[in-house]
Amino acid sequence: MHKLSFIGLVVGMLCLGSALFGQESEHIYQGLPSSQTDLIYYRKAYVIEWDPVHKVPRWVAYHVTPDYIMTPSRKGHFAQFRGDPDIDNEASEKDYEGQFQTWRNYAKGHLAPYYIAGGDRDHDGLTAADGDEDEYQTIYEINYMSNIAPQDQYDFNGAGGLWYQLETYVREDLIRTKGYEVWVYAGTIFGPSSYDEYKGISVPPLFYKIILYKNEEGIHIEPYLLPHQRDSRGELSDYLVNVDMIEALTGLDFYPEWDKEEQERFVEE
DSSP, X not given: OOHHHHHHXXXXXXXXXXXXXXXXXXXXXXXXXXXXXXXEEEOSSOXXXXXXXXXXXXXXXXXXXXXXGOOOOSOGGGSOOBOOTTOSSOOOHHHHTTTXXXXXXXXXXXXXXXXXXXXXXXXXXXXXXXXOHHHHHHHHHHTBGGGEEEEEIIIIISTTSHHHHHHHIIIIXXXXXXXXXXXXXXXXXXXXXXXXXXXXXXXXXXXXXXXXXXXXXXXXXXXXXEEOOTTOOSOGGGGBOOHXXXXXXXXXXXXXXXXXXXXXTTBOO
16 A cells, blocks of 8 residues: 555544544543444534444444434424434334334334434524534434334323333433533333334334433433333432443443443432
C-alpha cells in the first residue's frame, strides 16, 4: 500500500472512531450495556441494539436535554415511518396492518420517542422546523421501523397507559418543568413462556425503562418494569424495581463502568 494511502486510511479510521465515541458519550452513560451481538447502531438521537429474532429493538438508549424536546409537529414528512437502511428483514408498516383497531389493538410504539428528536444538535442556529435538513434526518431516524415495537394502544401506549404515563413524566416533569438532562434505556423482554406473534413480529410481554437524571442532590436512577397487558393498573411507583432485576431478565449489564455498590446508591426506592 502506498504510504499516503495508508496514512489516509489511518486518519479516516481515527475520525470515524471519534465520531462514534462522540455519539456514544452523549447517549450512553457509564458504558455500553453488555451484548452478545454486533447489531448496535448509532443514530443522531439514540443508540439501538436490534433483535432480529423478534423484529423489535432489544434496547435503545437516549440522552435528552430541554432543547431536544423542541420537536416539530408530527405531520407531513415528519409523520412517515421509514425503513432502516442498515437493517435487513425488519418489520414494515404493511406488517402492522390489521393490528390496530381490532381485538389486537397494537399500535406502532416508538422505543425512542418522537418527542426527543428536536433541537439544534449541530449548533448552526437552525432546527427541523426551520428547514435544517440535518435535523430532518434526526426525525427520520426516530421513525425508522427498527425503533418500533407493537404496543397496546388503549391501555399501554395511549393516554392513561403505563408507557404513556412514564413518557409524560420524563418529558413534562423531569425535562420541561425541572430542566434536567435525562439518560434513558428503554427495552423489551421476552421470557421462555409463550407470547403473541403477528406476521413474524413478536409482542413483548414486558417493557422496561431505566431513567437516570442529575439534580442539585446528585444522580438518581429510576428503573421501571412494565407488564404489557390490558389491565395494568396502579401508580407508576408500583412498578419501580432495581437495576439488578432488569439485568437478570435481560442478560444485560447496565452502567458497566460503575461498580454495583456505587450504582445502587443512586437507585430510587
